Amino acid sequence: MNKSELKVISVLERVGGFASAQQLHQLLLRSGESIGLTSVYRALQSLLDDKIVDQLRKEDGEAIYRLCGEAHHHHLVCKSCGSTVEIEGSALEKWAKAMAEEHGYREVGHLAEVFGICPSC
Amino acid sequence: MNKSELKVISVLERVGGFASAQQLHQLLLRSGESIGLTSVYRALQSLLDDKIVDQLRKEDGEAIYRLCGEAHHHHLVCKSCGSTVEIEGSALEKWAKAMAEEHGYREVGHLAEVFGICPSC
DNA sequence: GCAGAAATGAAAATGATTTTCATTTCCGGG
DNA sequence: CCCGGAAATGAAAATCATTTTCATTTCTGC
Numbered sequence: 001m002n003k004s005e006l007k008v009i010s011v012l013e014r015v016g017g018f019a020s021a022q023q024l025h026q027l028l029l030r031s032g033e034s035i036g037l038t039s040v041y042r043a044l045q046s047l048l049d050d051k052i053v054d055q056l057r058k059e060d061g062e063a064i065y066r067l068c069g070e071a072h073h074h075h076l077v078c079k080s081c082g083s084t085v086e087i088e089g090s091a092l093e094k095w096a097k098a099m100a101e102e103h104g105y106r107e108v109g110h111l112a113e114v115f116g117i118c119p120s121c
Numbered sequence: 122m123n124k125s126e127l128k129v130i131s132v133l134e135r136v137g138g139f140a141s142a143q144q145l146h147q148l149l150l151r152s153g154e155s156i157g158l159t160s161v162y163r164a165l166q167s168l169l170d171d172k173i174v175d176q177l178r179k180e181d182g183e184a185i186y187r188l189c190g191e192a193h194h195h196h197l198v199c200k201s202c203g204s205t206v207e208i209e210g211s212a213l214e215k216w217a218k219a220m221a222e223e224h225g226y227r228e229v230g231h232l233a234e235v236f237g238i239c240p241s242c
Numbered sequence: 243g244c245a246g247a248a249a250t251g252a253a254a255a256t257g258a259t260t261t262t263c264a265t266t267t268c269c270g271g272g
Numbered sequence: 273c274c275c276g277g278a279a280a281t282g283a284a285a286a287t288c289a290t291t292t293t294c295a296t297t298t299c300t301g302c
Contacts, residue, residue, distance in 0.1 A: 002280060022258075036282035041259065058232060061182040061289080062258065076224055087220040092213060096235045099208040103197055105237030112233035114217045116226030123249060143289075157251035162290065182258080183289065 004039040005047060009067070017075045017084060018056060018064040018113060056111060078118035087114065125160040126168060130188065139177065139185040177205075199239035208235065 011027050012019065019027070025040045044065055047053040053065045074092065075084040089112070096110040132148050133140070140148070146161045165186055168174040175189035177196070195213065197206040210233070217231040 004281075020258090038260085038282050038284095039280080042281085045260095055180075056232070056234075057178040057180075057182055059178075059230065061178055061184060063182060074220075076220055076226060078226070085224050087224075089216075091216045092233075095210075095212040095216070099195075099197055099235055100237045103206050103208070104240035105197060105199070105235075108235065108237040110233065110235040112213070112217075112231065114220055114226075114229060114231045116221045116229040119225035125250075141289090159251050159253095159291085160249080163250085166291095 002043075004035060004043040007033055007035055008040060008043040008047065009052070012053065012065065012067045015066075015084075017073075018066045018077075020058075020062050020064050022062075024065070058115075074112050074114070076114045076116065078116065078121055083118055085118075123164075125156060125164040128154055128156055129161060129164040129168065130173070133174065133186065133188045136187075139187045141179075141183050141185050145186070175207075195233050195235065197235045197237065199237065199242055204239055206239075 007028055008024060011024050011031070011033075015024070015027070021037070021040050021044055024044075025035070025037045028035050028040070044053060044055075048055055048065070052068060054068050056064050056066075058064055074087050074089045076087050077084045092110070092112055097108060100106075100108040128149055129145060132145050132152070132154075136145070136148070142158070142161050142165055145165075146156070146158045149156050149161070165174060165176075169176055169186070173188065174186045177185050177187075179185055189207075195208050195210045197208050199205070213231070213233055217229060217233075221227075221229040
């Protein structure tokens with residue numbers, strides 16, 4: 001575990017949900033850390049191999065990451081400024097469970113994020 | 122519906138499952154059709170807008186497509202064998218829309234996948 | 243047959259991600 | 273401390289799918 005990985009983990013903790021490599025890099029720079037984009041990618045790849053982060057793809061194919069084992073919740077993410085709001089997901093939980101049961105799936109989990117443009121953008 | 126779209130539909134029918142834009146282009150060329158890669162992408166984009174094809178992302182972020190005349194839906198993915206089942210998502214759509222509206226978000230989209238282990242695994 | 247619209251595709255641009263490579267930092271043994 | 277090699281770092285170049293640009297060709301309705 002090297003410096004870059006620690007920095008990436010700490011910013012992921014701060015974010016508390018999904019973020020792309022580029023977003024994480026920006027956030028690190030903005031909070032005063034000195035780190036190259038290359039190192040962010042390398043750290044994410046390594047954390048992925050170690051099963052410390054989860055990777056998903058947005059609809060446009062960009063990869064987004066989050067810490068494994070984050071408390072389960074969902075976000076409403078602004079496509080423009082990146083601000084996030086935690087949202088209530090019990091309806092979603094029920095839906096996911098119902099769909100899985102209907103098809104005989106076991107050990108069910110799910111991932112969901114809602115994207116949009118926030119009122120201030 | 123133009124020529125390129127017809128060609129792309131016909132090769133998708135032949136394939137009978139998922140294929141990437143690059144693969145579809147190669148297949149069309151190999152089967153004697155004359156078509157540019159640009160047109161394959163354009164046709165796929167247009168078919169996607171018309172909900173005639175369904176787009177997914179491989180783990181490396183490359184887009185793959187297949188014919189699918191159904192409405193917007195989500196997938197139930199087997200964590201073990203990777204097989205996917207399309208699931209009905211109207212409950213999810215409603216949830217996403219409600220959450221976004223509640224917070225004043227515009228131009229809403231969402232991302233959702235349900236994971237589990239399928240009956241045959 | 244003809245003008246304007248739509249379609250086409252080659253080449254350039256884009257944007258995320260990866261690779262290369264030279265430099266810097268770390269670390270253990272002398 | 274000091275030295276040398278190993279690991280880490282990051283800037284710049286390379287990669288690769290996808291999109292855009294733009295000039296050319298094909299349709300269409302009149």
